[in-house]
Amino acid sequence: xxxxxxxxxxxxxxxxxxxxxxxxxxxxxxxxxxxxxxxxxxxxxxxxxxxxxxxxxxxxxxxxxxxxxxxxxxxxxxxxxxxxxxxxxxxxxxxxxxxxxxxxxxxxxxxxxxx
Amino acid sequence: xxxxxxxxxxxxxxxxxxxxxxxxxxxxxxxxxxxxxxxxxxxxxxxxxxxxxxxxxxxxxxxxxxxxxxxxxxxxxxxxxxxxxxxxxxxxxxxxxxxxxxxxxxxxxxxxxxxxxxxxxxxxxxxxxxxxxxxxxxxxxxxxxxxxxxxxxxxxxxxxxxxxxxxxxxxxxxxxxxxxxxxxxxxxxxxxxxxxxxxxxxxxxxxxxxxxxxxxxxxxxxxxxx
Amino acid sequence: xxxxxxxxxxxxxxxxxxxxxxxxxxxxxxxxxxxxxxxxxxxxxxxxxxxxxxxxxxxxxxxxxxxxxxxxxxxxxxxxxxxxxxxxxxxxxxxxxxxxxxxxxxxxxxxxxxxxxxxxxxxxxxxxxxxxxxxxxxxxxxxxxxxxxxxxxxxxxxxxxxxxxxxx
Numbered sequence: 015x016x017x018x019x020x021x022x023x024x025x026x027x028x029x030x031x032x033x034x035x036x037x038x039x040x041x042x043x044x045x046x047x048x049x050x051x052x053x054x055x056x057x058x059x060x061x062x063x064x065x066x067x068x069x070x071x072x073x074x075x076x077x078x079x080x081x082x083x084x085x086x087x088x089x090x091x092x093x094x095x096x097x098x099x100x101x102x103x104x105x106x107x108x109x110x111x112x113x114x115x116x117x118x119x120x121x122x123x124x125x126x127x128x129x
Numbered sequence: 130x131x132x133x134x135x136x137x138x139x140x141x142x143x144x145x146x147x148x149x150x151x152x153x154x155x156x157x158x159x160x161x162x163x164x165x166x167x168x169x170x171x172x173x174x175x176x177x178x179x180x181x182x183x184x185x186x187x188x189x190x191x192x193x194x195x196x197x198x199x200x201x202x203x204x205x206x207x208x209x210x211x212x213x214x215x216x217x218x219x220x221x222x223x224x225x226x227x228x229x230x231x232x233x234x235x236x237x238x239x240x241x242x243x244x245x246x247x248x249x250x251x252x253x254x255x256x257x258x259x260x261x262x263x264x265x266x267x268x269x270x271x272x273x274x275x276x277x278x279x280x281x282x283x284x285x286x287x288x289x290x291x292x293x294x295x296x297x298x299x300x301x302x303x304x305x306x307x308x309x310x311x312x313x314x315x316x317x318x319x320x321x322x323x324x325x326x327x328x329x330x331x332x333x334x335x336x337x338x339x340x341x342x343x344x345x346x347x348x349x350x351x352x353x354x355x
Numbered sequence: 356x357x358x359x360x361x362x363x364x365x366x367x368x369x370x371x372x373x374x375x376x377x378x379x380x381x382x383x384x385x386x387x388x389x390x391x392x393x394x395x396x397x398x399x400x401x402x403x404x405x406x407x408x409x410x411x412x413x414x415x416x417x418x419x420x421x422x423x424x425x426x427x428x429x430x431x432x433x434x435x436x437x438x439x440x441x442x443x444x445x446x447x448x449x450x451x452x453x454x455x456x457x458x459x460x461x462x463x464x465x466x467x468x469x470x471x472x473x474x475x476x477x478x479x480x481x482x483x484x485x486x487x488x489x490x491x492x493x494x495x496x497x498x499x500x501x502x503x504x505x506x507x508x509x510x511x512x513x514x515x516x517x518x519x520x521x522x523x
Contacts, residue, residue, distance in 0.1 A: 033468075034468065039466070039468040039471065040466055041471075042466065042469060043466075095472065096472075126472070129377075129381060129473060129476035129477065130362075132361045132391070132397070134363050134397075135362075135363060135364045135365050135368075136364070136367075136368035143393060165511065172407065172410065174410050174413070174414065185417055188394075188414070190409040190410070194510045195506070196498060196506050197497065204395065204413065216424055217421075220417065223393040223420065224391060224394070307511075309511075310504065310511050314503045314504040314507065315500070317498075317503045318497075318500040318503050320494060320497050321497070
């Protein structure tokens with residue numbers, strides 16, 4: 015899982031990433047920041063979004079993008095594992111990062127299934 | 130029932146030293162730790178208060194030889210004797226295979242001995258075990274003190290089942306080994322002899338469905354896997 | 356007979372050991388134990404040489420039972436997982452089934468999240484084997500009381516109880 019995050023870090027613009035479980039506890043991290051804070055906060059965001067989607071009778075959350083002024087935070091759901099959080103610079107190719115996240119989350123899901 | 134591990138060739142039994150406060154339960158374990166030759170010595174774990182009263186439990190694992198190739202291991206526990214630590218006594222009794230009831234022989238303690246026996250009966254009942262059938266020996270401790278109750282009177286009061294009993298002066302090591310040997314023998318000789326329902330869970334709740342699996346008993350010494 | 360005794364066969368223990376070995380490998384944890392709620396260690400894997408696993412099992416089971424009382428106070432029947440974090444070493448105690456605890460010790464090389472993730476992944480298979488273990492048939496007697504007592508003679512030195520202590 016660490017390797018997957020390291021590969022993700024090689025994608026242009028990605029500053030760091032981590033995987034957090036449903037309770038906000040980091041599973042693996044590749045991030046030069048207070049990962050516990052990032053993990054806990056991101057799970058809070060994901061949970062609120064999920065609640066909101068439920069109220070709208072929408073399907074499950076797959077991905078969310080948060081755009082603060084200085085950069086971007088990508089949140090990608092991985093069933094049975096938790097949330098993949100990727101932090102990027104401000105001006106990045108969002109499509110490229112989405113693809114990378116999709117591939118990373120597939121790898122992690124496959125790893126979880128093989129456990 | 131004791132745990133029987135075919136892979137490591139081990140039988141392990143849980144023995145609990147029970148009795149009122151300050152009757153000498155911890156002293157028994159300390160003396161076993163110090164004196165019994167040939168036991169595989171590890172540390173005696175004591176969770177005690179500042180004044181050396183047992184707070185949680187004492188724990189001493191010992192290996193007492195081999196029977197037909199099986200290492201015989203005993204996990205010896207004590208319970209705290211003070212009345213208000215009953216929750217702890219109850220949890221230490223979980224999965225118990227044999228009991229050493231340590232009696233304080235002093236006349237002033239007779240009622241406490243009786244009360245704690247009743248407490249043992251109630252706590253065992255919560256695990257659906259019966260004081261009348263669990264392997265148990267009695268140790269009449271502190272026989273060196275003045276003002277002690279004669280053995281005949283203790284027998285009438287404490288031992289209606291006619292269980293094995295021993296006089297002891299645990300602080301001097303007198304009677305300690307004999308007591309351990311007796312409970313070890315009694316507990317092991319119960320293997321294979323079912324006398325009552327065993328609860329599935331350590332806890333009190335749940336249906337009593339654990340005993341008869343309908344499968345034939347197998348010899349402990351046969352090697353085939355099921 | 357009494358409470359939490361278990362009969363366990365070679366093949367069952369091998370499967371348990373392989374599962375908890377897998378858990379250690381995947382989670383980068385140090386040591387894993389299966390402990391009965393009564394404090395008996397059923398299986399152990401990993402760096403167990405420097406740890407007295409008998410003591411660890413007894414104390415962990417005690418701590419877990421004590422936490423049950425705490426849980427009840429706040430309206431839970433019992434906690435399913437306990438986690439104790441130290442400066443370098445930590446321990447997770449997970450209730451696998453009503454009678455068994457899975458205990459994992461780990462250090463900074465991994466995270467509690469990773470240990471939890473892998474624990475969850477292997478729990479189902481472990482539960483299945485344990486169910487079979489708990490369904491094992493009883494065994495026959497291992498010997499007469501005399502045979503058993505004579506085995507202990509060597510350990511205790513003398514065989515006869517001293518003065519006035521024989522069964523009436």
